[in-house]
Amino acid sequence: MIVLKFGGTSVANAQNIKLVLNIVSKKAQNNKLAVVVSAFSGVTDLLLKASNQAATKDNLYKTTLEEIKQKHVETIRNLVSEKNQKALFETIETEIKQLKTLLDGCFLLGELSPRTSDAIASFGELLSSQIIAIALQEKVSETVFKDSRELLKTNSNFGKATINYKVTYSLISDYFGSFKQKITLLPGFIAADEKGNTTTLGRGGSDFTASIIANGCKASSLEIWTDVNGMFTANPKIVKQAQPIETISYEEAMELSHFGAKVLYPPTIQPVLSANIPIWIKNTFDAEANGTLVSNNPETNGNPVKGISHIEDIALLTLEGSGMIGVAGSSKRLFEVLSKENINVVFITQASSEHSICIGILNTDADKAKNAIDETFELEISQNKVNPCIVEKDLCIIALVGESMKNHQGLSGKKFSTLGKNNVNIRAIAQGASERNISTVINKNDVKKALNTLHERFFEENTKQINLFVMGVGNVGEKFMDQINQQKKFLKENLKINVRVIAISNSRKMHFNEDGIALKDWKELIENGEKADLNAFISKSKSLNLRNSIFVDITANDVVASIYDQFLKENIAVVTCNKIACSSKYDKYKNLKNLSRKFNAPFLFETNVGAGLPIIDTLKHLIASGDKVNKIQAVLSGSLNFIFNNFSDTYSFHDVVKEAGVQGFTEPDPKIDLSGIDVARKILILIRESGYQMEIEDIENKSFLPAECMNTTDNESFFSSLIKNASHFDNLLKEANAKNSRLKFVATFENGKANVGLEFIPQESPFYNLEGKDNIVQFYTDRYVDQPLLIKGAGAGAAVTASGIFADVVRIGNV
Secondary structure, eight states, X not given: OEEEEEOTXXXXXXXXXXXHHHHHXXXXXXXXXXXXXXXXXXXXXXXXXXXXXXHTTOTTXXXXXXXXXXXXXXXXXXXXXXXXXXXXXXXXXXXXXXHHHHHHHHHHHTOOOHHHHHHHHTHHHHHHHHHHHHHHHHHOSSEEEOOGGGTOEEOSOTTSOOBOHHHHHHHHHHHHHTOOSSEEEEESSEEEETTOOEEEOOTTHHHHHHHHHHHHTTOSEEEEEXXXXXXXXXXXXTOTTOOBOSEEEHHHHHHHHHTTOTTSOHHHHHHHHHTTOOEEEEXXXXXXXXOEEEESSOOOOSOSOOEEEEEEEEEEEEEEOGGGTTOTTHHHHHHHHHHHTTOOOOEEEEOTTSSEEEEEEEGGGHHHHHHHHHHHTHHHHHTTSSOOOEEEEEEEEEEEEOGGGGGSTTHHHHHHHHHHHTTOOEEEEEEOTTOSEEEEEEEGGGHHHHHHHHHHHHHSTTOEEEEEEEEOOSHHHHHHHHHHHHHHHHIIIIIOEEEEEEEXXXXXXXXXXXXXXXXXXXXXXXXXXXXXXXXXXXXXXXXXXXXXXXXXXXXXXXXXXXXXXXXXXXXXXXXXXXXTTTTSOHHHHHHHHHHHHHTTOOEEOGGGTTTTSOHHHHHXXXXXXXXXXXXXXXXXXXXXXXXXXXXOSSSOHHHHHHHHHHTTOSOSSTHHHHTSHHHHHHHHHHHHHTTOOOOGGGEEEEOOSOHHHHTOOSHHHHHHHHHHTXXXXXXXXXXXXXXXXXXXXXXXXETTEEEEEEEEEOTTSTTTTOOTTEEEEEEEESSSSSSOEEEEEEOOOHHHHHHHHHHHHHHHHTO
């Protein structure tokens, strides 16, 4: 004998029920079956709605009743052959009349008793089971309908009745012991008390019905057919990478089901556990999938964690005070009052000092519980021995579950460190001596991030998902997007980093996709996106609350640079090529660095100096290893180096500056480069990263631009001024040639002072042969005294800058 149970989605409509009939008829070829069915999807909710409408004198209950009737009539027409439809319509009509009588009574009395509520709720299963029984008889003639109320006997606790197992098992055993037919079709969820009144078994009642029948008839297995391929390692609606669990123990399944794994309800397990009957959880819509086997001897795959589950809408109640220390009975009084109020406790933790007891309950019970607790401890509260009960709502419990967890060291540490790295605050912790379950209470808003982060850590072969929010997809940004698209597969296969771009924005439009933007279509997507709004971009990035999030700033915008703190405070890392933030006031620079440490959110800006060159990273390693920087000499502007390397007697200063802009070497406003402010910002960042405090105003800027050029207000007038002052630039070139030197814009820091300016570089200098758009930096330190540490390479250009940004993203991914 095999017992099969089909849930509401499996019997939602005629199309789905036909799948059920195929599964059952195939199983019946070699087995005797007991088939338990739920109400059609949504019908129980309609029944409860109708009963509440009737009890509150709302005439719309008749409309709801008609909706219920039509749902079943339509299913009959699409499921059952015409020759059987008439008799079935008559049966349904009779049941609907009885239901209407009950609802009319509620309407007349203006009340709904628990007993009547159970009677009304039972019609969902009664209607569905009789329809499915006839449909099944058409495929397997040896099918009979059996009313579960004749087999399952309970007390009179309406709403969630308690089974009388002795009587129930005896009735089931007698019935199936003399059972000659192939299939018995039974309604789930419903039972009867000793007086014959209809009762219901509560949430998951149809699963419970099937489990009780499996025990009573000594079934070889119980199959729970639902709409997913078994129990998953996490809720697949929240964690896209969740995987079906192949095998699991009864105890593990009970733990997961208690913590919200809705494919199986906790009461279902006990009857089959005691009889050692295996449970299969299968998918009606993918019948060939393996599903999950729940048994006493599950196979192990080397992972001690079987699944991650959670309960939402939890409130944390804390009772604390010196008056509880060493006082016997405090815990008893607390739990006794909760029991009297019929409040279920789902989480308990107590400090070893006995100074406080912390319990987790449902949000809906929080206020009632607080009032009851404060009343019970009224005397101690008035004497200041115990504080009034503290209530924290809108929390969530997340549990790691696994039978083998007790044999593995460090699992708790891995869980807490993983959550900590993503700034998920833990409010309370509970772990039993069996170590089968490690539970933590966190903020409800963090549940998606926490589940995905933990699943990534314990089930995804250490593949780390990085979520990018990219601001600025212009010249450099386009190259950055192309590089991600090109390297995405390589990163996943070789570095175990899965990069997803969640948001992109330019000055006009922005586009979000929580599941990741299709990189090949990003240009089209942003053009059809919503209007760009920096505040909305920030708000949406925060509200998504994704793990391993990185804000990538590829602009030169001072407003964008001013909002990094808003991201860092939310544990969102910042990667930027925008020099404004780190070269702004020292206090702001220092604050960003402090926020990065405090909220464990990396703040990387390698491309602020030298584009893709590892200048800042090298400097950080020097300082971290205990070295001290005493002097810096550098050519830090690839654009200026390109300009002065190409400026000649035949190629005017105006033309070469124009060309630098066309090739993307200068800022959109070329005066930023030529004025020396860009180089001043870069040397300032190096000085600060070397451990010195300095402001931009402290750096002497020996500008080579005439005042007329400096005073222009737009690019057009700036380029016109370059033409007007051509002789000034020509004279600089002539002087350099006369001295057998080259023009280089050099930044220098020494003895606590810094300056930037145009210099005549002699042939013996390492700066002399600096070609194209190259940068060069020389660090003189305690260790590099006579021979400086030298870094040289391309320091400008969209592609190399984008690669530097990309490298910072990968650095974070490797943390």
